[in-house]
Amino acid sequence: MTFAKLGLPATLAAALTDHGYKQPYPIQEQAIPAILKKKDILGIAKTGSGKTASFVLPILTNLQKYPPARNRQPSVLVIVPTRELAIQVGEVFQLFSKAQSRHLKVVTVYGGVSINPQMIGMNGVEILVATPGRLLDLTDSKAVQLSAVKTLVLDEADKLLNLGFKEEMNRILSMLPDQRQNLLFSATLSPDLDGLRAILMKNPVTINLTTEEKIDIQLIEQSSYLVPNEKKGPLLRYLVKSNAHSKILVFASSGYKADNVADKLRKNGVRAAAIHGKKSQSARKKALQEFKDGNLPVLVATDLLSRGIDIEALPCVINYELPRSPKDFVHRVGRTGRAENAGVAISFVSPEELTHFKMILKKNKLWMELIDSNMLDLHGF
Ligand code: AMP
Secondary structure, rough: OOOOOOOOOHHHHEEEEEEEOOOOOHHHHHHHHHHHHHOOOEEEEOOOOHHHHHHHHHHHHHHEEEEEEEEOOOOOEEEOOOOOHHHHHHHHHHHHHHHOOOOOOEEOOOOOOOOOHHHHHHOOOEEEEEHHHHHHHHHHHOOOOOOOOOOOEEEOHHHHOOOHHHHHHHHHHHHOOOOOOEEEEEEEHHHHHHHHHHHHHHOOOOEEOOOHHHHHHHHEEEEEEEOOOOHHHHHHHHHHOOOOOOOOEOOOOOHHHHHHHHHHHHHHOOOOOEOOOOOOHHHHHHHHHHHHHHOOOEEEHHHHHOOOOOOOOOOEEEEOOOOOOOOHHHHHHOOOOOOOOOOEEEEOOOHHHHHHHHEEEEEEOOOOOOEHHHHHOOOOO
C-alpha cells in the first residue's frame, strides 16, 4: 500500500517519503480514505500507532479544497488534554502543511503561558490545536469563534473525558455547528467514550487497533526488581551508570518524588531533569526537547508523560514507583518499543508494592521473574 493509493495528493506523498514514512501504518490505511470522504471516525489506538498523521494528512488534503477560512474562525479544531501533546500535534500539521500549494495557518494554544500572543495569533487561523481551558479563555475573550468549524478532532478523547475536563468539553461542544465531521481518537474504549460517541457521531467508521497494542507490550523486554524503598535510589543509579541506554525515562508517583529522584541523580553526577504538572511550561518544554534530542540522558516524569507523548526510539523505561492502575502501567511501558523499535522496561517493586504488582501483571496478562536486589552489590551508588 502507498500513501498516494489512499487518495493523498502526490506532493504530500512525496513529502512523506522525504520524512521517512515509507508506507502507511494500519491506522493510516483505514483512517485516511474515510476522513477524505468526510466520514466520522472512532479510532482506538495508542500513540505510537501513527494516529497523528492518520488525521493530519487527510485534513490538510480536504482543506485545500475549501476557500480560506474567515478571520478568527478556524475550519479545523483539534482538542488535546496536555500542552505537550498540543505542541506535538501542531508540529505535525506545520510540517506537512509546508508540502502543500496553499499553506494553511496552524495555531497551537495551551495554558501556562501568556495569552496575549495567542490572541493576536488567532488572526487568519485555519487549523487550531488547543487544550480545553485555554481554548475557552480565547473564546470568552472573543479572540476566536468556533461557529465555522468543519472538522473536530478529539485526541486522547478518553483522557479529555476523565480528567475533569467534562464541563469544559460540554461548553466547547455547545459552540460548534451541528453539521461537522467528528474524529475521535482514544487509547481505550471507556464507557464515557461510548456516551460521547452516541452524542457526537453518525455511524462512525470504527478502527480498533487494541489487539495489536497488547502484542506490542508483550514484545517489550520487561524485568522487575524486588527492592526496599530506601534502596531504590542506589539501584536506579546503578542501572543508569551500568546501562548502555542513551535515554532513560523514569516514572515516579508524584511531582515531589520526581524532583527528588532527579536531584539525587544530579548529585551523583548523572544529568537528569524532572518533568511534571507543577513545572513551568518553559521548563517542561526545555527538558523534553533536550531529552528528545539526546542531550539529557535521564528524564524523571509523573504520569503526565505516560500517555500521548511520542519520543522516538525510546530504549528504556523505568518504573521507580508503580502506577496505581494497570492501564497506566501499559501506557508507561508502551513509551518504549514503539514504532517497531525494541525497548526495555524495568519495574522497581518494594515489598509493600508486591501485591499490587501481581495484580498489575495479572490484569495485563504478563508474567515476569522478580530479581532480588539483594543479589546486587549497590555499595557506592
Ligand atoms: P503517533 O502515534 O502519531 O504519535 O506516531 C508515532 C511515530 O510514528 C511518530 O514519530 C511518527 O513520525 C511516526 N510515523 C507515523 N506514521 C508513520 C509511517 N507511516 N511511517 C513511518 N513513521 C511513521
